Amino acid sequence: MNSIRVPRFTFWRAVFVVLMLAGLYASWVRFYYGLGAATNLSDQFPWGLWIGFDVLCGVGLAAGGFTLVAVVHIFNIERYKPILRPAILTAFLGYLLVIVALLFDLGRPLVIWHAIIMWNPHSVMFEVAWCVMLYTTVLFLEFVPVVFERLRWKAPLRVIRAISIPLVIVGVILSTLHQSSLGSLFLIVPHKLHPLWYSPFQPVFFFVSAVAGGLAMTIFEGWHSSRALGRPFELPLLESMGRVLAVLLLVYLTMRALDLTHRGVWSYVFENRTESYLFGLEIALMLLPMLLLFRGHVRENPGALYGSALLVLFGFVANRLNVSVTGMEAASGTHYVPKWTEVAITLAIVAVGFAVFRLAAAYLPVFEESEAAAPALEAEAVPAPAGGD
Amino acid sequence: MALAILYDSTLCVGCRQCESACAERWGLPYNDAVAAEEKLSDHKLTAIQTHGEKFSRRLCMHCNEPTCASVCPVGALQKTALGPVVYYEDRCIGCRYCMTACPFQVPAYEWSKRWPRVKKCDMCYDRQKAGKPTACTEACPTGATICGDRDALIAQARRRIAEKPKDYYPKIYGLQEVGGTSVLFLSSVPFEQIGLRTTLPQQALPALTWRALAAVPDVATLGFVTLGGIYWITHRRETVAAAENRLRKGGAK
Secondary structure, three states: OOOOOOOOOOHHHHHHHHHHHHHHHHHHHHHHHOHHHHOOOOOOOOOOHHHHHHHHHHHHHOHHHHHHHHHHHHOOOHHHHHHHHHHHHHHHHHHHHHHHHHHHHOOOHHHOOHHHHOOOOOOHHHHHHHHHHHHHHHHHHHHHHHHHHHHOOHHHHHHHHHOHHHHHHHHHHHHHHHHHHHHHHHHHOOOOOOOOOOOOOHHHHHHHHHHHHHHHHHHHHHHHHHHHOOOOOOHHHHHHHHHHHHHHHHHHHHHHHHHHHHHOOHHHHOOOOHHHHHHHHHHHHHHHHHHHHOOHHHHOOHHHHHHHHHHHHHHHHHHHHHHHHHHHHHHHOOOOOOOHHHHHHHHHHHHHHHHHHHHHHHHOOOOOOOOOOOOOOOHHHOOOOOOOO | OOEEEEEEOOOOOOOOHHHHHHHHHHOOOOOHHHHHOOOOEOOEOOEEEEEOOEEEEEOOOOEOOOHHHHHOOOOOEEEOOOOOEEEOOOOOOOOOHHHHHOOOOOOEEOOOOOOOOEEOOOOOHHHHHOOOOOHHHHHOOOOOEEEEEHHHHHHHHHHHHHHOOOOOOOOOEOOOHHHOEOEEEEOOOOHHHHOOOOOOOOOOOHHHHHHHHOOHHHHHHHHHHHHHHHHHHHHHHHHHHHHHHHHHHHHHO
């Protein structure tokens, strides 16, 4: 009677196991021998793949969470509700993994909590640290109702519902602040960051591109969960999201073009230098999906819509790596290529993200909203705010 | 009174006594191999560099408004009233933003340690507090490195340039770079020829990020009001619609 189910051995599970083993070994190298042994970082080049990809891209691509929360709960556009919970889950997981990545990158990970009691309000990093701490807490509170529903815990659900509106608003503000502040981190390096990327408007660019990247991530994850979990692809919803994404990309690229014009640095675009090619690549990876997404038959074709979103994700990653890594190389006087251990840890963290998402989607009511318990952040379940009439 | 160091490249003979004294003060090994290294690192907090016939010296510039101190999230780097920029390792979390941000690429990291520290010159803060000159000043046999009050050193540098205009490039490096530094340089040639960055802005860098940070309270306040307002508008329609529905149903009965 009691048959134990042995997990089937599939290709992706094999990949997962390999990535985990490599990641474990790399973690041992990192924490036993130190950053020098595990990375190709140096005094000239102190930030690399972990900051550029794991942290900057991790936070940026989790922006779908706050964007959809704002759309559904603040702008009250209810039809996006079916994809809200997966977006919150993605964001919550994203932030947790960013914190894990930070623990790898920080030289003294055990005292990361110093940021709580040792303040320096003049530091952008300080502000980012606080926003990330607070927003991860908000995301936890936005996500945990799913767990309470599964466990049928009514009382805590009611508590969270009672504070849901201020919670949602605070979450959106915290996100706005730190998504842009990740760009502000680079305002202090006018002498190091290549002029194609050093802009006083970097915080605005980071914010707008994070919203675009977050939406692209939502389309990406809609496609994958429909395939992996055998759910229908939410085409009408994601099609209209593709429309929004196209406009956002247009706004973003226009801002970037105006910025280049006002700073008078267009000439750098056409130089025969690595930076110019990488800049071209980054822009192409935003421009091409924008043009595609403006076409109706692209948006209405799930595969093409997914492909366009994927291009946006690549463009987003290219931008973050250009700002934090490649754009900083020339001035540093060194050449940085991540060590295999850096790559192994990054891949392991991404793999954990996919796996946990998959498990959560399988065991928690992430996609279907249970009928017994109304969705936790449901607007109508909350008393109207003071002065509502 | 703000303490400073004046390094006069025209007087330097490249004997590296400053390097040796610095290593001794920090308890770092110093031998021919270390002496041959011309860049700053976790085991070399000052370095003499050769540029053809000329010498130059690398050390923390102790900026008047230090970029490193402004970016450190936990305040592990601080500008002291006395002048030196000092590092409190007990606060440091190892984010290395100071290293990324420093316009002079000074802070070095103990990459091979499990519990690493940032390493940089602290202008012998403990010695200076006790009224003693820095170890490098004490060791310098030619007077190429001297220390003292910043204003007095600036006056002296100007005097040297005025007295021997042929021997000096007529500028003091560090007077205005990134808002002024507590380490000043004199040279016989333009400063970029002895490896100093001459493209740095005159204004202190922390202002660049402060402009963005100063907007945070306003963005947060306006954001709260605006989003709350939008919520009120978008959900009010619903409340009204529901009330009307009830009325209509009531009226039909």
